[in-house]
Amino acid sequence: MSLYDTPSAAEKIGVQLIVLLASTDAEIAAAFVTMRQQKVGALLIAPDSFFSSRNEVLATLALRDAVPTIGSFRSYAAAGGLMSYGGSVTDQGRQVGIYAGRILNGERPGDLPVLQITKIELAINLHTAKALGLTVPLPLLGRADEMIE
Numbered sequence: 001m002s003l004y005d006t007p008s009a010a011e012k013i014g015v016q017l018i019v020l021l022a023s024t025d026a027e028i029a030a031a032f033v034t035m036r037q038q039k040v041g042a043l044l045i046a047p048d049s050f051f052s053s054r055n056e057v058l059a060t061l062a063l064r065d066a067v068p069t070i071g072s073f074r075s076y077a078a079a080g081g082l083m084s085y086g087g088s089v090t091d092q093g094r095q096v097g098i099y100a101g102r103i104l105n106g107e108r109p110g111d112l113p114v115l116q117i118t119k120i121e122l123a124i125n126l127h128t129a130k131a132l133g134l135t136v137p138l139p140l141l142g143r144a145d146e147m148i149e
Contacts, residue, residue: 006044023050025057032061040067047072047086055079059128066132077123077148082132087117121145 010017018038020031035043043062045051051058052073059080062069071077072086095115103109123146129136141147 025054028054028057028061032065035067036065043067043069045069045071045076045081052076055081063128063131068132068134074121074123074146077125077128077146080128081125082128082134083122083124085122086120088119088121091119092117123148 007017007019018034018040020034022028022031045058051071052075055071055073055076056079058069058071059076062082063080068082069076071081071084073089074084074086075089077084099109099112102112122140122144124136124141124144125148126136127149
């Protein structure tokens with residue numbers, strides 16, 4: 001399932017989905033105001049370099065407003081977000097290095113296969129969960145690749 005499947009998945013389980021867009025710091029602040037007004041119960045942060053560069057800001061605002069939040073990269077949970085679930089950045093970097101080596105050894109980029117992420121990581125920030133008053137279910141803890149305390 002991809003981020004683009006989220007609206008249909010939300011509809012299937014009866015969850016109202018509100019999509020908020022932000023491409024500036026002011027728009028992030030405005031999105032959190034909207035979330036407070038709408039009494040949003042949780043936040044999914046899209047995998048985006050703009051958001052990734054603002055992990056600490058997003059985690060701080062989410063904790064301030066007591067909004068359980070999930071990001072796509074481990075760095076979000078490490079910055080104080082509740083959890084992250086997404087492709088391993090380390091694994092992706094290793095694959096980029098392999099491809100760079102193949103190209104430097106004479107292979108044509110167009111001849112290389114397109115790869116999909118194969119390693120997905122779940123990180124849970126237990127400190128944030130406690131601050132939000134949440135108890136993380138044991139089955140979820142058992143599946144976590146990393147628990148941040």
